[in-house]
Amino acid sequence: DAEITQSPRHKITETGRQVTLACHQTWNHNNMFWYRQDLGHGLRLIHYSYGVQDTNKGEVSDGYSVSRSNTEDLPLTLESAASSQTSVYFCASSELSYEQYFGPGTRLTVT
Amino acid sequence: GNSVTQMEGPVTLSEEAFLTINCTYTATGYPSLFWYVQYPGEGLQLLLKATKADDKGSNKGFEATYRKETTSFHLEKGSVQVSDSAVYFCALTQNTGNQFYFGTGTSLTVIP
Numbered sequence: 001d002a003e004i005t006q007s008p009r010h011k012i013t014e015t016g017r018q019v020t021l022a023c024h025q026t027w028n029h030n031n032m033f034w035y036r037q038d039l040g041h042g043l044r045l046i047h048y049s050y051g052v053q054d055t056n057k058g059e060v061s062d063g064y065s066v067s068r069s070n071t072e073d074l075p076l077t078l079e080s081a082a083s084s085q086t087s088v089y090f091c092a093s094s095e096l097s098y099e100q101y102f103g104p105g106t107r108l109t110v111t
Numbered sequence: 112g113n114s115v116t117q118m119e120g121p122v123t124l125s126e127e128a129f130l131t132i133n134c135t136y137t138a139t140g141y142p143s144l145f146w147y148v149q150y151p152g153e154g155l156q157l158l159l160k161a162t163k164a165d166d167k168g169s170n171k172g173f174e175a176t177y178r179k180e181t182t183s184f185h186l187e188k189g190s191v192q193v194s195d196s197a198v199y200f201c202a203l204t205q206n207t208g209n210q211f212y213f214g215t216g217t218s219l220t221v222i223p
Contacts, residue, residue, distance in 0.1 A: 033211070042200065042215035043155075058210075090154055092211075099145065100211055102154035 002027040006091050006103040013110055019078045021106050023091030029101075031094045032074040034058075034066065036087040037105075043090065049074055081110045113138045117201045117214035124191055124221050132186040132217045134175075134201035142203040144168075144177055144184040149198045149216070158186075158199070191221045 004025040013019050025032065030051045035043040045058030047066040055066050063085060065077045078085055088107050092100040118133040136144065143162045147155040159168030164179035173188045184201060201214040 035213075040215065043213040045210065048210065092155075099157045099160060100155075102147075102156070104154045 004091060004093055004101055004103040006089075006106050008106060009104065010107045011109070013081050013108070015081060015083060015110055017081050019081050019108065021076045021078075021089055021091075021108070023074045023076065023103060024072055025091075025093040025101070025103075026072065027093055027095070027101060028071060029093035029095045030071070031096075031100075032068070033092045033094075033100065034064070034074065034076045035090045035092065036060065036085075037090060038087050046076065046089075047074075078108075081108075083110050086110045113142070113203060113205065113210075113212045115201050115203055115212050115214040117199075117217055119215075119217070120198075121218040121220060124219070126193055126221055126223050127190045128221075130186070130188040130191045130195070130219070132199055132201075132219070134184045134186065134214060136182050136184065136201075136203050136212075138182075138203055138205065138212075140205055141179075142205050144175070145202045145204070145211075146173070146175055146184070146186050147200040147202060147213075149200065151197070155200060191219075193221045193223055195219060196221050 007022045033048040034046040044060045049068040091103040094100040114137045145160045146158040148158045149155045159170040161168040161177035167176045175186045198216045204211045
């Protein structure tokens, strides 16, 4: 069965370190998205991609970057982790205007 | 612009009670509307959707009707169960671009 996976599921890191969160989907979807989920804010869009070599900034992109070198993967990098980036991160994928499929999430703690 | 507003939680109901979670939206054009559900420790799953005005989405006893005149997509269930305890998100997408706009989520707890 097609799926979308995220790794690691839990991560603790220190302020200032670079961190990369992985997202891998086997749906063969062109569209991929990264969100962060924080209490009181719901899901906020960080970055998204409509295909290989395409990346776009979302609502809360400062301090984050993504790259899309193939259809299956969209890694999210925190260049220099800050305590404000402690959150739960969700990756999603979709095709055209159909539903988004979500990964299980990564809980990131920045100390 | 595009945005979704849903009722604040948390909501606590007794088993077999009637559930309504309100959702209103602002959008240009004619968006598609969705309800997602998030169980503890998991990602979001699609619960139901509606792609045009007056459509009714339904799944697992939940229903929501796309009301263009009131820009609403309220979620209802006639008799909730303990297993319905979760966080519910209303969302919209325009038919171009596929960006989703989510509400802040409504936490539902159903007690036996």
